[in-house]
Amino acid sequence: MRRQILMELCRHPGNFVSGKQISESLGVSRVAVWKHIEALKAEGYDIQGVTGRGYKIAELHNIIIPEDVEKNLSTRIIGRELYVFKEVDSTNQVARKLLRDNRAGEGAVIVAGRQTGGRGRRGRSWESPVGGLWFSLISRPGLALSETALLSLVFAVAVSRALEKFVAQPVLLKWPNDIYISGKKAVGILLEMSGELDKAEYLITGIGINVNLPVSSLGSAGELATSLQEESGQPLEMSRVLAEVLNFLEKYYLFFLEHGFSSILNEFKARCWHLGQDIKVEANNRVLQGRNIDIDESGSLLLDTGDKMERLTTGDVALIKRGGV
């Protein structure tokens, strides 16, 4: 019922809806409406109540409404099981807990309005205030760990394709799976898997997309970051962005399982802004410099250092600027 009341308010963003109207359309008492509204406020929803006028919700575009996501979803598996939270520590953490309790199936998606302990790769943190799309996808592709790891690149291509629908600027990739717009980071992806070498038991893909937030809300990380709103000049409806991203994730996931990596790799390379460039890569406590001559069928980055060809399976890439690093 709480969710239905929320939806009723969301149908009239910025306008008051009377308690009487809500109680009549949902068939509950006005006292019950009031109690549910109070509970929604306690969950953190920005709802204003004025005697004689009713209730009004603000900040609509930042709210994920499962029914709105579903309306725009064309998937069979991904996102059909959807968990929406106002706030969590990390959606990857919640995903792991759901898996441990045997409560989440293939394609389940966990999304949160904000994260208090958002995680990046290699122990780094991920700023996750209100206005971003922070979610994790659970999958069991049934492949060896090495093949499962390719999904990191596959999903990066999928998310970039989805985001192109919302911004006019090119959406580019940094190996292995960062997404850049106008030279700044708009999306980060974190893959966590578990299982034996020859078969991953499960994969949790955490995806963070800066949608409606001002980069000033990201602290020092904001200097090198951008958001879809900053790029497109307008706030976007979070539920629609999520549905579109999930649609592309499923399309690429199923294509990868059926046809393999080759053609998706070509798409990755076509969008990769440092391919063919002089770069430096920090990996396993080493810093290497050279020309990025390819990304191969195993998803590794090939770096020609002048002395030898390095094949890197992980690392942080930066361009070498003219006249220095």
Ligand code: BT5
């Ligand atoms: C990543 O790590 O790019 C992976 C981020 C994955 C976040 C999602 S959100 C849903 C799910 N739940 C989680 O807890 N995590 C996943 P990495 O390549 O290590 O990048 C981290 C670095 O990016 C930080 O050290 C900052 O410099 C910068 N950064 C932090 N927050 C950012 C943001 N919101 N936008 C752009 N850059 C950010």
